[in-house]
Amino acid sequence: MENTDTCIVKLEAFEGPLDLLLYLIKKHEIDIYDIHIALITEQYLQYLELMKELNLEIVGDYLIIAAELGHIKSKMLLPQPPEEDEEEEDPRADLVRRLIEYQRYKDAAEKFSNLEALDRDVFIRVSQDERQEDNESQMLKVDLWSLIDSLKAICTRRNFGWSDGIQFDIETMTLDDRVKQVRSLISLRKTMKFEDLFVESATRFDIVITFLSILELIRTHTIAAYQDFPFAPIKLIYL
Numbered sequence: 001m002e003n004t005d006t007c008i009v010k011l012e013a014f015e016g017p018l019d020l021l022l023y024l025i026k027k028h029e030i031d032i033y034d035i036h037i038a039l040i041t042e043q044y045l046q047y048l049e050l051m052k053e054l055n056l057e058i059v060g061d062y063l064i065i066a067a068e069l070g071h072i073k074s075k076m077l078l079p080q081p082p083e084e085d086e087e088e089e090d091p092r093a094d095l096v097r098r099l100i101e102y103q104r105y106k107d108a109a110e111k112f113s114n115l116e117a118l119d120r121d122v123f124i125r126v127s128q129d130e131r132q133e134d135n136e137s138q139m140l141k142v143d144l145w146s147l148i149d150s151l152k153a154i155c156t157r158r159n160f161g162w163s164d165g166i167q168f169d170i171e172t173m174t175l176d177d178r179v180k181q182v183r184s185l186i187s188l189r190k191t192m193k194f195e196d197l198f199v200e201s202a203t204r205f206d207i208v209i210t211f212l213s214i215l216e217l218i219r220t221h222t223i224a225a226y227q228d229f230p231f232a233p234i235k236l237i238y239l
Contacts, residue, residue: 014144014215017065018102020047023145025099032099035092037076041069050148054208056215068095142225142234144215147194150234151211154195173205178213186223186238194225194234 015023024043030036045066051058075091090096186192197210214236217223224237 017062037073041073139226178209182213191237
């Protein structure tokens with residue numbers, strides 16, 4: 001009997017559907033004012049499918065955006081009516097406006113977050129912490145979608161594969177158990193590569209429960225994920 005109830009992670013503390021769209025637009029270097037709807041819709045649905053396989057709880061907003069993308073795609077595939085005096089609005093226009101507004105909101109929130117960090121940094125710290133904090137400030141913080149992409153790359157290199165879906169065998173390990181193990185390991189090393197947590201002999205259950213443990217530790221601000229530069233290996237840092 002399969003039991004995955006203890007391995008469900010909610011995404012409210014991470015990014016939402018608009019974040020995923022912005023990530024895909026950036027990843028494929030697409031002009032936000034001229035979104036390639038067919039490509040973005042296909043990619044978006046692929047991520048949703050993988051998130052389901054990873055047992056990430058997908059809230060209704062993700063499905064609403066998926067339906068909206070499908071509707072826009074279908075409208076753009078319809079034959080264009082003869083030119084009239086008043087030109088019909090691009091079916092993508094409303095989505096583009098929302099994405100731009102959301103990006104502005106995110107940028108503003110990040111600026112406020114940086115201001116809070118400045119206030120925090122006035123406290124005296126030992127030299128080792130100062131060096132670590134200075135190094136972190138020069139690195140790029142990793143989002144959920146980059147973590148998923150990295151996990152996909154690891155599974156591809158090691159021939160884990162996802163085509164048949166993830167089958168959960170009966171296991172005694174719970175999410176809480178694995179969270180404690182991962183936290184202990186990273187706290188001892190202070191910094192380690194994301195991929196080093198996935199051993200060659202890992203089962204699909206091991207892969208999923210380890211990934212969910214990483215997300216849980218990030219959510220609780222126990223660890224943080226960074227890259228030295230875009231597309232560099234992901235590092236997990238104990239906070």
